[in-house]
Amino acid sequence: MTVPAGYHAAAGATASSFKSFADKIIHEKTGMEMILVPAGSFAMGPAKKVQVTIGEPFYIGKTEVTNAQFRRFVEATGYDGKGDIDPDPDYDLYLRHWRGKSIMSDKDDYPVVWVSWKNAKAFCRWAGLNLPSEAQW
Known part of the structure; x- marks a missing residue:
């Protein structure tokens, strides 16, 4: 195999x-x-x-990327996501989930949420993976 x-x-x-x-x-x-x-x-x-x-x-x-998997990426790289999005006063609310401040953040096996395309792309770059194309999805 x-x-x-x-x-x-x-x-x-x-x-x-x-x-x-x-x-x-x-x-x-x-x-x-x-x-x-x-x-x-x-x-x-x-x-x-x-x-x-x-x-x-x-x-x-x-399955989707889990909170634990995304957290491993954030901890390994120091990634904060702020460089990957246009300035927005509500962005800190958006980032709150995967910074561990959301009611769902401590649920390791749950899918990570509030992740932008750029955040997902950064995770994939770190992991050596690719986002699927529309046809693959």
């Missing part, structure tokens, strides 16, 4: 039909479980559908 560098096979993983890649893996830096999405074609869009082809299989997180 093939596993990309920086990952290990998840418990119960099996070899997929694509070059024997594991069907589920663990990203070592974040602990995120990733699942293999096969290549294929599908109709995308609500009204005027467009035929989309994903040429190569890819891995995507089985």
